[in-house]
Amino acid sequence: MAQHPARNALTFAALATFAAFATSCTRPDSGRHQGYVEGEFVYVASPLAGELERLAVQRGGHVNPGDLLFELECGSEKAERDGAERRLAQARASRDDAKKGQRPSEIASLEAQIGQAKAALALSEQELARQEELIPSGATSKTDLDRARAARDRDRDRVAELTADLKTAQLGAREDQIAAADAEVKAREAALAKAEWDLAQKRQSATQAGLVYDTLYRDGEWVAAGRPVVALLPPANLKVRVFVPQAVVATLHPGDRARVLVDGGAGPFEGHVSFISPQVEFTPPVIFSQESREKLVFMVELRFDDATSTKLNPGQPVDVEFGH
Secondary structure (H helix, E strand, O other), X not given: OEEOOEEOOOOOOOOHHHHHHHHHOOOOOOOOEEEEEEEEEEEEEOOOOEEEEEEOOOOOOEEOOOOEEEEEOOHHHHHHHHHHXXXXXXXXXXXXXXXXXXXXXXXXXXXXXXXXXXXXXXXXXXXXXHHHHHOOOOOOOHHHHHHHHHHHHHHHHHHHHHHHXXXXXXXXXXXXXXXXXXXXXXXXXXXXHHHHHHHHHOEEEOOOOEEEEEEOXXXXXXXXXXXXXXXXXXXXHEEEEEOOOHXXXXXXXXXXXXXXXXXXXXXXXXXXXXXOOOOOOOOOOOOOOHHHHHHOOOOOOOOOOOOOOOOOOOOOEEEEEEOO
16 A cells, blocks of 8 residues: 555635734633644555556545555456466476476386396306306407407496486486576566565555545546555544644643644543644744634535544644643
């Protein structure tokens, strides 16, 4: 899941005169400070491009870890995965074959040839012995004796040659060939892992619970690589930005407790200080006075399901009391 945390802070241009007027029309309450809710969204995207085949969530719904968010068309990735599996099977078969000796029929043929060579060797040894017995009586010549000795040596070498061939046939391929076959198998395994990863990236699921804040594409649309399809808002990613005078900020420390108040009777919500900016600002970037709040409107969508909604909405004005 490709995640891109981003801020969605509402920014409104306010004139200095309006700020002064709004401030003057509001009865100051030293115990409360104005702020707004901000959400840090998780934008879910696929690193690969493709047509949006299925959008499994709706805006405003709630997801749990492991819930499917969307699927992209994955025909080419499935074909590549299947091809990688077949190539890996071929490489493993070649490696296993290299480790084996020759086939049983070939081994039997070599053993039969060794038997014939040994029989020939026994016959040539008998002939050599007979020639050696005839030499003292002069019944044979020195040439016939040399010929018999040469035949014996030839048959002996033939037996040794066939015995070595049989041993080699039983050993299988050389070590270097087996090492090359092992390396080929590992390369094919890596290619298969890459193909399976590519296929998995066409199907994105939620890694944490949260609100489906927005869906950015519809079924059938082409989604470029890395473009978010769903924006999630986990509850832990909601925070409040409040602006306090410099005389008050000196009394605050990370971890201090605070109470967040909202219009409409919901809450209050308990929180704590997580960050204090080291930079001073003359005015807040967003000004919500009591009068301006009454003119603000929020678009509301209703759905008839059991989805859970967050109690705070990004951009919602709030009051904050510290020290609770």
